Amino acid sequence: MKTNFTNQQPSLGPELYDKDYYLKSLPGLEYLEKDKVDPTISKTIQFGSITAGDRVLDFGCGRGNLVIELARRGVYAVGVDFSENAVEFAKSYVTQFSEGIRNRSQFFQFTINELQFENEFDKIVFNQVYEHLHDWELKILIEKYKIGFYYPPN
Numbered sequence: 001m002k003t004n005f006t007n008q009q010p011s012l013g014p015e016l017y018d019k020d021y022y023l024k025s026l027p028g029l030e031y032l033e034k035d036k037v038d039p040t041i042s043k044t045i046q047f048g049s050i051t052a053g054d055r056v057l058d059f060g061c062g063r064g065n066l067v068i069e070l071a072r073r074g075v076y077a078v079g080v081d082f083s084e085n086a087v088e089f090a091k092s093y094v095t096q097f098s099e100g101i102r103n104r105s106q107f108f109q110f111t112i113n114e115l116q117f118e119n120e121f122d123k124i125v126f127n128q129v130y131e132h133l134h135d136w137e138l139k140i141l142i143e144k145y146k147i148g149f150y151y152p153p154n
Contacts, residue, residue, distance in 0.1 A: 064090025
C-alpha cells in the first residue's frame, strides 16, 4: 500500500548538519576517545538484542559511534546519513580503529528515497534520529522497511 503524502513539510536539509555541528554542537564529543562508549549506545545494543554476527543498518549514523561500537563487538554494521559531513566524519573517525573494526564498518550518504537495502540486515537502528524527521519521513521508512518501533522500558 502506497502512502500519499500531501502538504508535507520539506525535509530538513543536510546543510543544517555541517562540520561544525558534528564537531561543536552535537552532544557526545567526550565519547570520541577510542576507549569511551556513550552509555546510550550500550543501551541501544542491549535493548535491540544486537549480538556478534548480526547485520545492522544504522539509519542517521551521524559521527559513526554506534557503527564503530557494533563492529568492535563483532557486528557487521552499515551507517547511512543524508549529511555528507556526517559520512565524511565517520569515515575519517573509523580509520583510528583496528582493521577488523574497519572491515565490519561501512558508511554511505543516502536520502530516505535512495535507500534500497532489502533483506540485507537483521536489524535497523534509528538511534537519536526520530526527532530529526518529519512524520511523513517516518511513515516512508516504516512502510519501506516494515519496521516497528521498540520503546525500552523506563
